[in-house]
Every structure is written in structure tokens, then in C-alpha cells.
Amino acid sequence: MNCEASILLLSAFVLSFALALSLYTIGGRISPRSREEKRRAGKTIPYACGEEPPPIKETRINCERFFIFAVFFMIFDVFAFMVAISYSAPAYLSVLYSLIAMMAVTLLIVRKA
Amino acid sequence: MMQNVLLMAFQLLIFPGLVFLILLAFIFEWIDRKVVARIQSRYGPLYTGASGILQPLADFIKLLSKEDLTPESADKLIFTLTPLLSLSLVLTALFLFPMASSHAIINFEGDLIFLMFILTLTVLNVALAGYGSASSYSVIGGVRSALQLIGYEIPLAISLVGPSLSVGSLSISKIVEWQASKGLWMILLQPLGFAVSMICLLAELEMIPFDIPEAETEIVAGWMTEFSGRKLALFRVSKDLKMLLTTALLASLYLGGAQQLGLAPPIIVFLAKTISMLLLMSLLRALFARFRIDQLVSGMWKYLIPLAILQVMLVCLGARG
Numbered sequence: 001m002n003c004e005a006s007i008l009l010l011s012a013f014v015l016s017f018a019l020a021l022s023l024y025t026i027g028g029r030i031s032p033r034s035r036e037e038k039r040r041a042g043k044t045i046p047y048a049c050g051e052e053p054p055p056i057k058e059t060r061i062n063c064e065r066f067f068i069f070a071v072f073f074m075i076f077d078v079f080a081f082m083v084a085i086s087y088s089a090p091a092y093l094s095v096l097y098s099l100i101a102m103m104a105v106t107l108l109i110v111r112k113a
Numbered sequence: 114m115m116q117n118v119l120l121m122a123f124q125l126l127i128f129p130g131l132v133f134l135i136l137l138a139f140i141f142e143w144i145d146r147k148v149v150a151r152i153q154s155r156y157g158p159l160y161t162g163a164s165g166i167l168q169p170l171a172d173f174i175k176l177l178s179k180e181d182l183t184p185e186s187a188d189k190l191i192f193t194l195t196p197l198l199s200l201s202l203v204l205t206a207l208f209l210f211p212m213a214s215s216h217a218i219i220n221f222e223g224d225l226i227f228l229m230f231i232l233t234l235t236v237l238n239v240a241l242a243g244y245g246s247a248s249s250y251s252v253i254g255g256v257r258s259a260l261q262l263i264g265y266e267i268p269l270a271i272s273l274v275g276p277s278l279s280v281g282s283l284s285i286s287k288i289v290e291w292q293a294s295k296g297l298w299m300i301l302l303q304p305l306g307f308a309v310s311m312i313c314l315l316a317e318l319e320m321i322p323f324d325i326p327e328a329e330t331e332i333v334a335g336w337m338t339e340f341s342g343r344k345l346a347l348f349r350v351s352k353d354l355k356m357l358l359t360t361a362l363l364a365s366l367y368l369g370g371a372q373q374l375g376l377a378p379p380i381i382v383f384l385a386k387t388i389s390m391l392l393l394m395s396l397l398r399a400l401f402a403r404f405r406i407d408q409l410v411s412g413m414w415k416y417l418i419p420l421a422i423l424q425v426m427l428v429c430l431g432a433r434g
Binding site: 002005006008009011012013015016017019020021023024026027028030031032033043044045046055065066069070072073076077079080081083084085086087088091094095098099101102105106108109 | 121125126130131176177178179180181182183184185186196197198200201202204205208218219220221225226246247248249250260263264266267270271274277278281282283338339342343344346347350407410411414415418419422423425426429430
């Protein structure tokens, strides 16, 4: 990555962020302010039609059943990157590598099913 | 020198830069809404502008001028920063695509990897937004969005590697150039990879078969529940831009992107290709119903990853064997 591209990339991000920020400020100018009495009217409590919303501490998501997928996710992220930069390597090596990865996925599917 | 800088500034700001991209994103939302409405025997947006073409812009301005409420329990910094980040990240990624010529404004070796980094970052941003709103619906939506990432990120990455393997470069501009010089579209060489990345990008967009993070029948609006006013407006426009981003990705990698076809200049060809991809996505969105999250994750690993790896192996054997 050359110097010019990195400057351009940085300036593109800065310009985009500036645009987002200016839209945000314009929105702040043209929208009504939230006043104190409104806050007391319950506008700033989480949305649940005026009911007591389900307490956040009890909202637990069962991520354990996806744990094995998460581990495989990490391994395969490396796999994708290795394949992506493999175009100068001999073809049989990439194919061999892909075959091993395919076997790993098959094992995962068989174990889960 | 001065002229170069001015030209660059024009390209970054006006065409094919920020102004053009945002207007195009609004038009894309209009097309999407109109097509889905027609498939469902509705009219879709009708009144603002000619057959409702200004409706997304009107919605955006309306949201900007609405009261911006921050829940008491929310993390103020995250709650303010995530809408800004979601818009600016997607806009930055859009500069990597060649639109007005065969070269993107920003092109360097490896920008495909950078693009995938940004796509992942937007999802993490969503998870952070859900976490920062501190409402149970938002938290559930954010976690679901991260879980969904575990499903579709790998097949997407592997199938996007396919075109770059054939070309021998990780730069989107070079992949587009290669297709133009060979007069051959990548979709003909790698139909499997195209199908896999199409499905994964639908999941990336949280469109209907995969709209698990914002399933409105169970968790209100998912991670977006607590956002209102200008923050919601920024999220909406960044979603439209993401639609543009995914269609541009498909069009550039698999349909030849911005190339000169006969008399048609690259920008017209690019628009035609992205809009055709958008029509396909809207069609899929209107046809399917929502999957369950375990169906999504295990289905992606069961079917899409083997298909994507198969595609990569075929490319290795065919293109360089």
C-alpha cells in the first residue's frame, strides 16, 4: 500500500465522518429539545408500552450452543486469509489445504448432527 | 499539483463521492421498497415526487427533525458514536469500488481484505449499539447480529477469495480490469461463488430471510429499538448505503463492474449492473420468510462453506492447474 493511497483512505474516512457529524448537528438544530417535564413523563425509559420492561440482567442469551461454531470461525478466518494470499503458491498445495479444511467442516457437521 | 488536488476533492466530495453516493443510496431504497411492494400487490411509496421517488429523502429529513431521545440507562458515548461510525464506515468502503472509470478513487493491493474488515466492523458496531442502548430488546438484537456473523462471515470470505485467485490480485480495481480485458464475467467462471456470496451478503444486510437481529415480531426493532430522531436517521441512511455497497461488491467482482460497454460510459454500466443485483436481492427478500438463528448458523456451515471451498478448489485446479 503506497503513501498516496493511505492519505486518500484517511481523508475519505475523515470526510465521511465529517459528513455524518454535520448531518447529526443539523438534526440537533432542527429537532425539538427534550425538556425536563418530558423526561419525567417517562420518555427516556426503555420502550415497552409503559410496562416494566424485562430486566436486562435476566436477558441472557444462550451462546454456548454456538461455541463450537465460534472456534471453527477463528480457524477458518485464518484459512480464508491463507487461501487469499496463495496465488503464487503451487496449485496442488492450495487444493490439499482446501481438502483438509473440507474434512474439518465435514467432521463438524457429523458431530453436530 | 493544485489541479490534481482540486480534482481529487471533487471526486471525493461530489462525483463519484459523498453526494452522489448518498443520493444513489436513497434511490436504491426507493427501488427496493417499490419492487417489494409490487411483488406483495401493494403500491409502495406514491406521493412524494414522481411515483414516490423522493420518499426516502423525505423520511430522512423527517427523522432528522424529530426529537432525539437518549434512554437514561444507555451508555451515552456508545449511543452517540455508533450511528456516526456506521455511516462513515460504509461511506469509506464505497470509495474502494470503481464507478466512474475502471479505477477506484482509492485502490491498493489488498483492498478486498480491507473491505471485508470494514464489513465485519459494521457488524461489531451494530452489536455495540445494541449493547450501549441497555434495553433488553437491543441487547438481544446485538448479540443475534454477532451470532449471525459467525455464520456468514466465513463463506463470504472464502467465496470472495475466488475471483482474486483467478486474477492473481487482491485489488478490486484489478479484478474489474481483468474482466474487462478478457471480456469475460466472473459469474460465468464461478457461478457457485456468486450464489454463495449473494446469500451471505443478504445476511450481511439483515434482509428478510436473515433479518433475525431485527425480528420485529419478537424483539420490537432489535438493536435499533432505542434509537430515535437523528440517530435513527443516520442508521437508516447507512443501511441504504450498505445496500449500495453489497450490490457494488457483487457487480464489481462477478459482473465486470464499471467497464466500457460499447457507447455506454462505465458509470451507466455500473448503475445497470448494481440495479440488476438490487432487483435480485429485493426479489429474494420478498419471496422468503425468516430463518431461525440455529438454522442460519448450522445451515451456513453445512451447505455454504463446503460449496465455497469447492469453488476455491475448482478455481485452483482450473485457473492455475
